[in-house]
Amino acid sequence: MGADTDAKHVAFLYASQTGNAETISHQLYASSVHHGHASSCHALDTYPASALPTLHTAVFIVSTTGDGDPPDNALKFWRTLRRTLKNKDKPLGNLRYALLGLGDTNYSNFCNTAVRLDAMLEEAGARRFYEKGLADDATGLEDVVEPWIEGLWPALNEAVGGKAADEQVEGGEAEAEAEAEADAEDVDGAVAAAVEALSVAQTQPVHQRLVVDYGALAQLQKLSGAPKSPPSICALTPAPAAASDSSSSSSQTLPPWHAALCAEHPDALHQPFVARLGAARRLTADAAAKRTLLLTIEPPAAEHAACRAGDAINVYAPNNGDLVSALLERLGVAADQPVLLAAQDERIALPPHLQRFSSAAHTLRQILLWAVDLTSPVRKQTLRALAECCADAGDRDRLLFLCSRQGAAQFDGVRRQAAHIVDLLHAFPSCHVGAARLLDLLAPLQPRAYSVCSVEAGRWQVAFNVAEYELEIADPFAAAEETAAAVVVRRRGVCTPWLERLATRAASADVLVARRPGHFHLADGEGRPVVMVGPGTGVAPFIGFLEQRAREKQAGTPTGPAWLFFGCRSPSLDHLFDAQLSSWLAQGVLSRLTLCFSRDEDARRQTGAQRYVQDAVRANAEELGRLLVEQHAVVYVCGDARGMGPDVNQALADVLCEYVAAHPKARAGLGVEERGGEEVGLSRAEALQVLVRWAAEKRYLRDLWA
Numbered sequence: 001m002g003a004d005t006d007a008k009h010v011a012f013l014y015a016s017q018t019g020n021a022e023t024i025s026h027q028l029y030a031s032s033v034h035h036g037h038a039s040s041c042h043a044l045d046t047y048p049a050s051a052l053p054t055l056h057t058a059v060f061i062v063s064t065t066g067d068g069d070p071p072d073n074a075l076k077f078w079r080t081l082r083r084t085l086k087n088k089d090k091p092l093g094n095l096r097y098a099l100l101g102l103g104d105t106n107y108s109n110f111c112n113t114a115v116r117l118d119a120m121l122e123e124a125g126a127r128r129f130y131e132k133g134l135a136d137d138a139t140g141l142e143d144v145v146e147p148w149i150e151g152l153w154p155a156l157n158e159a160v161g162g163k164a165a166d167e168q169v170e171g172g173e174a175e176a177e178a179e180a181e182a183d184a185e186d187v188d189g190a191v192a193a194a195v196e197a198l199s200v201a202q203t204q205p206v207h208q209r210l211v212v213d214y215g216a217l218a219q220l221q222k223l224s225g226a227p228k229s230p231p232s233i234c235a236l237t238p239a240p241a242a243a244s245d246s247s248s249s250s251s252q253t254l255p256p257w258h259a260a261l262c263a264e265h266p267d268a269l270h271q272p273f274v275a276r277l278g279a280a281r282r283l284t285a286d287a288a289a290k291r292t293l294l295l296t297i298e299p300p301a302a303e304h305a306a307c308r309a310g311d312a313i314n315v316y317a318p319n320n321g322d323l324v325s326a327l328l329e330r331l332g333v334a335a336d337q338p339v340l341l342a343a344q345d346e347r348i349a350l351p352p353h354l355q356r357f358s359s360a361a362h363t364l365r366q367i368l369l370w371a372v373d374l375t376s377p378v379r380k381q382t383l384r385a386l387a388e389c390c391a392d393a394g395d396r397d398r399l400l401f402l403c404s405r406q407g408a409a410q411f412d413g414v415r416r417q418a419a420h421i422v423d424l425l426h427a428f429p430s431c432h433v434g435a436a437r438l439l440d441l442l443a444p445l446q447p448r449a450y451s452v453c454s455v456e457a458g459r460w461q462v463a464f465n466v467a468e469y470e471l472e473i474a475d476p477f478a479a480a481e482e483t484a485a486a487v488v489v490r491r492r493g494v495c496t497p498w499l500e501r502l503a504t505r506a507a508s509a510d511v512l513v514a515r516r517p518g519h520f521h522l523a524d525g526e527g528r529p530v531v532m533v534g535p536g537t538g539v540a541p542f543i544g545f546l547e548q549r550a551r552e553k554q555a556g557t558p559t560g561p562a563w564l565f566f567g568c569r570s571p572s573l574d575h576l577f578d579a580q581l582s583s584w585l586a587q588g589v590l591s592r593l594t595l596c597f598s599r600d601e602d603a604r605r606q607t608g609a610q611r612y613v614q615d616a617v618r619a620n621a622e623e624l625g626r627l628l629v630e631q632h633a634v635v636y637v638c639g640d641a642r643g644m645g646p647d648v649n650q651a652l653a654d655v656l657c658e659y660v661a662a663h664p665k666a667r668a669g670l671g672v673e674e675r676g677g678e679e680v681g682l683s684r685a686e687a688l689q690v691l692v693r694w695a696a697e698k699r700y701l702r703d704l705w706a
């Protein structure tokens with residue numbers, strides 16, 4: 001591995017929130033080493049800022065989170081790059097780069113990190129050596145990622161002066177492609193086994209039957225568009241029992257490497273620490289569709305003091321123990337045999353989530369509990385790699401079909417079922433994948449984030465829905481008269497069911513936590529009005545805001561009006577923090593509380609409530625408009641990034657238009673271009689621009705969650 005400053009060195013730099021960009025980046029880095037390039041791979045925040053101006057070739061893989069924000073592991077880099085740009089003209093004049101963005105068009109600001117990074121790099125004097133790729137998870141990341149990677153190698157070879165890609169490949173990527181073509185020609189007989197695959201008996205509750213109609217496969221002569229298998233990176237070797245890391249067995253609620261991680265950067269902002277879990281209280285009625293819990297966490301005093309209302313915390317949770325047992329059983333490996341994890345090729349560094357397990361021996365159970373996400377959505381690359389491990393041609397063909405262009409609809413079906421790796425291995429019984437190969441294929445297990453909703457009395461409280469749900473999947477093989485009888489698939493999240501179990505145990509537990517400070521804080525007093533919009537658990541940070549206002553009120557600090565829009569399904573089922581909000585309303589901590597009930601017509605009729613928060617925002621256009629335009633209120637919106645966030649944004653734009661239509665002179669105070677005459681009103685596009693400007697001025701803050 002050459003120094004990053006070598007003209008021929010390629011640095012793979014990623015910004016990743018859920019692990020997708022990180023996985024792609026590490027796979028590209030390993031392939032790049034196989035292609036003969038001196039390479040390295042880093043999260044953007046761990047890349048030394050001082051080295052940027054001396055870097056010659058970089059490949060950026062970046063995703064976007066929340067409301068178009070950079071992922072947590074790119075925030076420091078972002079600030080440094082902005083500072084560097086301010087202080088120096090064209091500081092990155094040496095740099096050639098390629099850029100792949102990952103995003104989802106279901107959310108606003110699609111691939112915003114990639115688009116902004118591209119502009120910033122260009123402004124810094126860097127030159128793109130290969131076209132930018134923007135992949136959309138709504139239609140399938142692979143549709144863009146695979147062709148982008150295909151074209152990257154020749155472009156990279158040209159940029160750094162290497163040989164043609166195919167001449168350099170070790171590990172047979174070209175071979176794998178040829179194999180896909182050959183496999184595709186041999187699809188006969190697959191259908192005969194299709195019904196068999198559908199009828200795999202469900203003997204274990206943790207895995208679910210996969211419902212896929214492979215009928216189309218029989219008609220196909222050729223499959224195309226299947227991705228290449230990711231490179232093989234990991235190696236596992238048995239270790240003597242005595243070599244096992246003693247700290248690993250000391251706790252089942254903390255990852256085996258927690259002590260080392262806690263000691264790593266004691267002063268860093270996101271440094272993890274151990275906190276004690278307290279009691280949990282249910283906030284929703286038994287009959288409610290969702291179980292929302294309010295959980296107490298006791299952090300060390302210094303961490304508590306540094307946390308502000310509106311911040312979030314990351315919780316490190318393991319995979320479900322039964323799921324790990326089912327996987328170990330299916331793999332046919334000994335769960336408690338200590339193993340050593342290393343890279344097959346000593347030139348390649350393991351990704352950080354696996355590196356943590358490489359300094360000492362651990363059992364495979366520990367590695368599967370804490371290193372990789374066993375519930376993350378299946379990727380086409382994984383299907384391709386599993387196909388190569390099948391002894392049975394039918395299993396192999398079906399897997400190749402699922403990851404091919406021709407099997408796109410069936411692949412979507414698998415994604416809709418939220419199928420995980422254990423489901424797949426049961427659906428394809430002849431697949432004999434090794435544990436080390438699985439570690440190559442599965443995404444890193446990421447900590448889960450929750451807003452801190454109370455920071456009082458030396459402890460934190462978080463509110464969350466326990467992620468356990470059922471999906472109804474239409475069974476393509478059901479007889480016509482049975483079509484209504486869909487297959488029900490049960491799914492559960494990683495962290496919230498675990499927290500619930502721990503909180504209801506008799507003995508208290510320690511968990512690994514890190515603060516995730518953000519920008520979503522209550523503006524300093526001065527009597528400025530505050531408007532808060534937070535349906536469901538989106539109300540969490542506002543509980544902290546109102547606690548803060550209650551304290552300020554008690555201390556005699558002047559506070560302006562505070563108006564909360566809260567939405568739930570029914571006042572009798574999921575009206576979170578009902579009593580507390582009413583009490584704050586009575587005390588004047590909250591000046592106005594507007595409730596919405598989405599699934600309770602009686603309650604709407606009786607109270608005059610609207611269905612959704614954006615309906616209530618529109619229904620109060622006159623008063624809200626006055627607060628926003630005349631009194632410069634600060635608006636806070638928290639909750640779902642996909643539906644509620646954009647809907648409320650549109651509603652606020654409507655409020656501005658309606659207010660200016662009723663009060664034409666108000667236009668002048670909005671900073672929009674003059675169009676002559678008092679009666680011109682405000683167009684929707686202008687209103688949306690005003691909101692963008694208010695967001696930049698921190699008058700309109702959004703904490704949106706994917």
Ligand code: NAP
Binds near residue numbers: 450464614638705
């Ligand atoms: P929820 O129960 O799903 O929804 C609350 C209310 O919002 C329901 O009445 C729901 O109506 C309604 N709603 C549905 N679609 C809407 C839309 N497009 N616009 C406005 N309202 C809509 O809420 P939740 O499950 O608690 O989710 C809230 C969001 O906040 C999630 O995205 C969550 O990740 C995020 N969040 C979580 C935390 C945390 O710490 N756990 C903190 C902050 C934010 P129907 O269901 O009847 O359609």
